[in-house]
Amino acid sequence: MSATELPARHGEPPAGHGKRPAGHGELMDGVYRWQRHIYDLTRKYYLLGRDRLISGLEVPARGTVLELGCGTGRNIVLAARLYPDARFFGLDISAEMLETATAAIAREGLSGRVTLVRGDATDFDAKALFSVERFDRIFVSYSLSMIPGWEKTISAALAALSPGGSLHVVDFGQQEALPGWFRTLLCGWLKKFHVEPRHSLRDVLESESARTGATLRFRTLYRGYTWLAVIKTAV
């Protein structure tokens, strides 16, 4: 299949998508219905660290890569250019965002190696959705801070990785080394978009790595504005 079958815009996700918090998809559609048209232009100034995550994916030859919360498809397009023989998969709960992503993927001529579907990143059945059971790389970029029950996304992603695969996460940090007023302003502004930087992100990644026998590399960028993490599973 090429870019997405969008089952959701006019109905419920197909069987296999799993449960999602009531109304969260609709909430995300509401946030992005208009924002999606200016999303890529505006977010490049404050969703920092995404390109670093992409260049760190180091996708193996003919590898498979899944983005959870893929939004407009911006990251998948860039990653597909960088790793030209890899296959890409994107999942998002917002039909509005997927509409923009589908158009972007088609514009780039990538429909043959990118599959997009609507689903909930906290509870998804990769085999039913993508006909792929395990991925070499999974990444989550500035989405955990918008996903209720985001911890489940981390365990679901780890469960969907091939042995020796890796999970890459970039998101807002706690602005640890920035002035307090900056953090207050930023968090107040993000709240309007239903975004909440996850203060326990590092702890959860550490405990999930320990639970699954994986190794974690956690980095703080831009004085804590951004957190970037890679979990590598055992071979």
Ligand SMILES: C[S@@+](CC[C@H](N)C(=O)[O-])C[C@H]1O[C@@H](n2cnc3c(N)ncnc32)[C@H](O)[C@@H]1O
């Ligand atoms: C801030 S955007 C990030 C988009 C993209 N990853 C990027 O880096 O530009 C967050 C995305 O997460 C999606 N999202 C929120 N909750 C989700 C969930 N439970 N399951 C899947 N996607 C979700 C939203 O619809 C939105 O597209």
